[in-house]
Structures are given as structure tokens and as C-alpha cells.
Amino acid sequence: MKVRGQAASPYTADHSASTTRLPLTLQDTPQSISVITEQRIADQNLTNLRDVLDNTTGVSSTAYDSERVVFWSRGFQIENMSYDGVPVASSLNIGSADASLDTSIYERIEVIRGATGLLSGSGSPSTNINFVRKHADSRTAQANVTLSYGKWNTQRETLDASAPLNASGSVRGRFVAAHEEGDSYLDRYHQQKNVAYGVIDADxxxxxxxxVGYDWQKTRPTGVT
Structure with a gap:
């Protein structure tokens, strides 16, 4: 008799469909992939996309100024992005992913290195970033509130609440909100960011x-370079 087991780790995902649409294990995925989970984001306090990518193998970043950041992988700019596995067009007024994107609404962020033409079509052969958003997967009411205060008077508050919307729990809702503001080592610089996200899941x-969901983010820096 053979007994096989698999230890679950909060720092990785059992399966990913970002490369082939098939729910393959990371070992069976035919590309190099890094998964930054919600637990790792919380433990390392990775509050924005630049924090995540600067802690991802094979990815580097350069900044033009206090706001504009360009990400690189395998010698090319990162231009390919997707949400829940669905490719999206990058903004025409930036050269790379938005470094200020808040991580509070994501269950995990998957970074697939190399060309992903099978699903994203023609594009940069650098990397594809797949943002996997949180879903209302709890059949009981629950909420999580976090408060933090750090250097340069940086304060952050987040709320993550979910609840069933009917007696059977077949329809569920989830709401995530975040507020962050603080100064910098740069004189007269100040940044304020507000995030809201809501989703309803029905079986x-x-x-x-x-x-069905909607996410919104407004970042307002002042005293920029």
C-alpha cells in the first residue's frame, strides 16, 4: 500500500492556470512561475505592486522619478498583464505595470516569466503578471481589520469583510477597503491612497x-519629483 500526502503551504499555490488555462501544479507548469500569496503579502507588508515585484525572482525595477516605475524581466519591459487569467491591454500612457496598485484586493499575484503568447497573444517576451482577485468564498460572516503605523508618518487601515447573502450561503458577498497616507524622505512629499473592492459570488x-465585482483605487501624491 502506498500513501501519498501533500503539505499545504501558505506561501505557494497548489495549482495555477495562468499559462495554459489548465489547473496544473507548479511542477507541471511548462514555464517558470512565481506565486506571491496573500499570506506572504501580509507577512512582508507588500502593500503595492512594486513591493511585490521587487521581491520576485527574475524581476527588477527602475524609477524615472518619485512616481513612474518601469519593471523589467529577461531584458524586456513587463507589458503583459491579466486579471483572473483574462489578458488586459496595458495603459497607453505608461510603459509598464502600475507600481502603485494596492495589494489588499488580491488573493495572490502570479508572475509567469517568458512569453505567454498561448493566452495573451503577441507581446513582450518578458513576463506576464496575473492578478487573482479575492472572492466571496466564505459561507459564514467574518471580518478582518488591520491597522499599522510606520516611518515617515505612514499609516494604513484595511477592512476585509464577507458574509452569505441568503440562508443557504449559495450567494455571498465580500467587501475590501484600504486607506493609506504618509510622507517620505523627500521634503514636502505626501501620498494618499484609497481603495475599495466589492464582489458577489453566486453558485x-x-x-x-x-x-460580479468592481474595484476602484485613487492615488493622490503631492510634492512629486
């Missing part, structure tokens, strides 16, 4: 779930 069958 249409045993294997089918309908999700």
Missing part, C-alpha cells in the same frame, strides 16, 4: 459560479 450549480 449556479455544483461546478458553476457567477461572479
Amino acid at each position: 449556479l450549480g455544483e461546478d458553476t459560479t457567477l461572479s
Whole structure:
């Protein structure tokens, strides 16, 4: 008799469908992939996308000034991005991913190094960033509130609440909000950021779930370079 087991780790994902749409283990995925989970984001206080990518293998960043950041991988700018596995067009007024994106609304961020033309079409052969958003997956009411205060008078508050919307729990809702503001080593610099995200998940069958959500972020820096 053979007994096989697999230890679950909060710092990795069991499966990923970012490269082929098939839920493969990371070992079976035919590309180099890094998964930055919600637990790692919380433990390392990675509050924005630049924090995440600067802690990802094979990715580097350069800054033009206090706000504009460009990310690089395998010698090319990172231009390919997707949300929940669906490719999106990068903004025309920036050359790379938005470094200020807040991480509070994501369950994990997957970084697939190399070309991902199978799903994203033609594009940069650098890396694809897949943002996997949080979903209303709890059938009981729960909430999590965090408060932090750090250097340069930086303060941050987050709320993550979810609850069933009917008696059976087949329809559920989740709401995430974050507020952050603080100064910098730069004189007269100040940044304020507000984030809100809501999603409703409804089970249409045993294997089918309908999700409707909306996320919003406003970042307002002053005294920029």
C-alpha cells in the first residue's frame, strides 16, 4: 500500500492556470512561475505592486522619478498583464505595470516569466503578471481589520469583510477597503491612497459560479519629483 500526502503551504499555490488555462501544479507548469500569496503579502507588508515585484525572482525595477516605475524581466519591459487569467491591454500612457496598485484586493499575484503568447497573444517576451482577485468564498460572516503605523508618518487601515447573502450561503458577498497616507524622505512629499473592492459570488450549480465585482483605487501624491 502506498500513501501519498501533500503539505499545504501558505506561501505557494497548489495549482495555477495562468499559462495554459489548465489547473496544473507548479511542477507541471511548462514555464517558470512565481506565486506571491496573500499570506506572504501580509507577512512582508507588500502593500503595492512594486513591493511585490521587487521581491520576485527574475524581476527588477527602475524609477524615472518619485512616481513612474518601469519593471523589467529577461531584458524586456513587463507589458503583459491579466486579471483572473483574462489578458488586459496595458495603459497607453505608461510603459509598464502600475507600481502603485494596492495589494489588499488580491488573493495572490502570479508572475509567469517568458512569453505567454498561448493566452495573451503577441507581446513582450518578458513576463506576464496575473492578478487573482479575492472572492466571496466564505459561507459564514467574518471580518478582518488591520491597522499599522510606520516611518515617515505612514499609516494604513484595511477592512476585509464577507458574509452569505441568503440562508443557504449559495450567494455571498465580500467587501475590501484600504486607506493609506504618509510622507517620505523627500521634503514636502505626501501620498494618499484609497481603495475599495466589492464582489458577489453566486453558485449556479455544483461546478458553476457567477461572479460580479468592481474595484476602484485613487492615488493622490503631492510634492512629486
